[in-house]
Each structure stands twice: as structure tokens, then as C-alpha cells.
Amino acid sequence: QVQLQQSGPGLVKPSQTLSLTCAISGDSVSRNSVAWNWIRRSPSRGFEWLGRTYYKSKWYSDYAVSLKSRISFNPDTSRNQFSLQLNSVTPEDTAVYYCARTSHYYYYYMDVWGEGTTVTVSS
């Protein structure tokens, strides 16, 4: 059974970097063609897909166009996890953040989700 365990701070100051980690059990972050996503949900914007990373002979990352200049994903094969970094955050980035798996990068549905991390951007 695949499980995703999220970790990271719940409070981030404006202009700083939001960093979250998603530890994987029951699957491998580097399994060929499986995609690992980040999604967030806020009262103002609903669910927003932030992007995904996957391995297919080499690592690929697809980022939401609106966040491309501020976001990066980092897979860590030694710890079987992947992380999200969102730079220069503002209160608009306050949301519940989820990591999630897609069984094949060809698809866009998420079949396993992390429990969610509430992140507040505030001084």
C-alpha cells in the first residue's frame, strides 16, 4: 500500500521560501514514468495544481505556468522522497498543500494523496 507522509513548517514569513517534503512508502520516487505532484487548496482559489516531477530515463518537472518563476521540485532517491520549494511567498500562498501520486505521467489524475500540510504565510 502506497503512503505519502508530508512534513514541513506550518508558518512561513512573507518573502521567504516555503519548503515541504513528501516521503514515499510502498513505491519509489524514481519508478519509471510515475509522476509525483504538488497541489494546494485555498478558500480563494480552490484546488490549484502546482506541478509534478517524474523519472523517464532522466528527471522531468512540469510546473504551473503561474508559479514557474518561483517553484522547484527536488526528488531525493536516497531518502525516497520529493520536495517542494516555493520562493518569495506572499499571503496569497497561504493554503493546504498536498503531495500526490499519478500512476503514469501520461495521465493527470492523482490516485494517492498525502495528508496535507496547512501553510500560513504571515509575519
Add this chain to the structure above:
Amino acid sequence: QSVLTQPPSVSAAPGQKVTISCSGSSSNIGDNYVSWYQQLPGTAPKLLIYESNKRPSGIPDRFSASKSGTSATLGITGLQTGDEADYYCGTWDVTLSTVVFGGGTKLTVL
């Protein structure tokens, strides 16, 4: 303002059937599979339907879905109080180059 449009709420009595609609456009639902998620209060979303009408292992056949043109529909029969949750549709939008979601529908089982 979500790209996919869902009714904010639906309700029905236990044992009855309910449908939830999800309306999009030719750049999203009209061109891609739709997925549906159930989010119980305080929990993470759970995949109910993928590829527009397929159920993952463990999802009861009380849950079904269809797609026609630029709209999709989730149906739930034999409603139970445990089905009270928020339901979301999602798909890929080829114009926006992103996964898009509906705003969610709150199901109340009266």
C-alpha cells in the same frame, strides 16, 4: 473562479440517488479524461473515478460517472450518511497547460 463549474451543493435522502455535474470547455473536459475526488471533512482527497468512468479498486459500484462533450457527471446511488463530503472533478486543460479542478460540490445526506 474555478475553470470547471460544479453546483455548490446537492442534497438527497439516505438510500436515494444524486448526480453532480461538472461543466467545462473544449480545451479541458472536451479533450481529456475526467477524474472525480471525494474529500471527507478534515481528510485528504480520495480518488473515486479516473478516465471519466473507471473506479479504482475498493470504490463501490454505487459510484459511477460519465462524460459527454464538455460536461461530466458523477452519480451516487444508495446514499449513506458516510457519503457526506465535498466532491471535485478534475482534468487537464490543453490551453492553460495545467490540471484544472471544479470548485467542489458539498453533498448533504438528509
